[in-house]
Amino acid sequence: MGETELVDTSAAAAADPARIHIPVMRDRILELLSPALQEAGSIHVDGTLGMGGHAEAVLRACPQTRVIGIDRDPSALAIASKRLESFGERFTPVEAVYDELPDVLDELGVQHIDTMLLDLGLSSLQIDRRERGFAYSVDAPLDMRMDGKQGLTAAEVVNTYEPRDLLRILRVYGEERFADRVVRRIVAERESEPFVRSARLVQVIQDAIPMAARKSGGHPAKRTFQALRIEVNAELEALEGVLPAALEALGVGGRLAVLAYHSLEDRMVKNLFRVGSSDSAPAHLPVVPESMQPELRLLTRGAEKPSQEEVETNPRAASARLRVAERIRSPR
Template identity: 55%
Template sequence: MTQMTTSARHTPVLAQRCLDLLAPAVQADGAVLIDATLGLGGHAEAALQRFGGLHLVGIDRDPQALALATERLAPFGDRFTPVHARYDAIGAVAAEHGVAGRVQGILFDLGVSSLQLDEVDRGFSYAQDAPLDMRMDPTTGSTAADLLAKADERELRRILSTYGEERFAGRIAAAVVRRRASAPLRRTGELVELVRESIPHAARRTGGNPAKRTFQALRIAVNAELEALERALPAAIAALEVSGRIVVESYQSLEDRMVKRALVAGATSSAPEGLVLPLPEHEPYLQLLTRGAEEADDAERAANPRAASVRLRAAVRIREGGPS
């Protein structure tokens, strides 16, 4: 894949809004921005173009995405540093590449990347038949097929209900267990058909492909996405220098709730109720930069379908302290 086709296939969501929010922290020469979810490098390219003195560190667990983004960003020379890691390693990355272990900006663009959806053999899409893989780093870990073959019915029901918010999790989990008694599920097409047959006819008529929640749930479970995010958010906030900024784009409610909880906690006094003179360590260490979660406008949604479900939140660090 060439640099041109990499750029053409990836339109970053709310790129200019993200950069506007980050700008006060990263526009000075020597500033360091960590793109914790580099993907195909769309946000990174826009940031390096806009901020001429910026050094950008791009993290991605997917070695194919990392290679393509590195090719795309080669014109920026040593202003870009790629790191093959999961984003919960952000504390160590900041310690190595930041200024005195701190950075001025952090960006998360969560969820599945354009590359992972477009590469049929990765098994992320319910729209095309492929092996049931779904690993963001295909060099390590168990696949979705492994999970479906080994997890008991109760665990499958929990995964589908919790991570996919699937109303018919019980029916689908039971169907998986029945099916694997005779033949394991190995293909995405097989799973799509099983889900379709497991839910009532009326539920198939609305809400798009009935397998989308199951695929979301399995992808989250296979890649331990929420566990990684729960570790990454406090580590990211701790890595920010005072006046540093964090911007997070989420695409489903579970992620967005975690981001909201972390940012709102930092922007709220931790003083016990009734304390007359709160101590400095109880004061907020973040200030929110968005009112609630921002969404894409109609023009952005029309230009970039992936923007339809985005929820953007941002904050600035206003004092030392907080998570460590």
């Protein structure tokens, strides 16, 4: 979600998450989702609850709405639950990965939903807690697990993956143009001593990237750390699973909003929305049958970006891209 100076905010977040958590594009998301949340008993799913900033905004703006908050991180769930406890039964926290949406809804007895938000990437809590290993600005264990439970860690990826697999991850997930140089350095260094903490890995990455390229594009380790995080948490696989599930769960008039922070995520959302908002009729048909008409209506022209004022206030919003679509017809 962009770069920022890292501080130890664990205690501050537990005491008052609003102090360190600024929901990205909150007002615009409310503007686009709230029209679908006007009926009594309407249901909004926050698939990436984090510390509950977006969920709180929906609960306050739409008093007739119930919010289901999903997050794989039990620490985030605990903080958000404390933050939102005053809303009582209108808020339901669920520990799960967002691609488990169908199971979550089944367990809660929910047949369809009215809106859903996916705010992809890292939460402020995950970035700022040094022991989680997501940050390249501080020395920490190479962990990067969002829930701290699954077996695979960033250290295991760096130390055990075949060079060709590391190269693929850095190129595809990190879009790192110097991936081959970085992988060669990593493989050479791990033979003498396995990587355990982030500072050594950051130094190896910096040494592998040409001096001229270090002066632009942010921190030299940013793309490699992004790639490792995506691999460890299977983020793209989860996104690939949740997008069709979310659209399937939406009733007619329901809306799906997705905040993406890098091109791979945004491209997946863009492609799905493009297909859903296009008819499936052959080009020669003079009239498109109802069964072949689009299922979605795009509510954003392309991907909307945060304002410059918001970016200045919250630098983590800089790379955010928002797309929102509305279901206008039942699934084929």
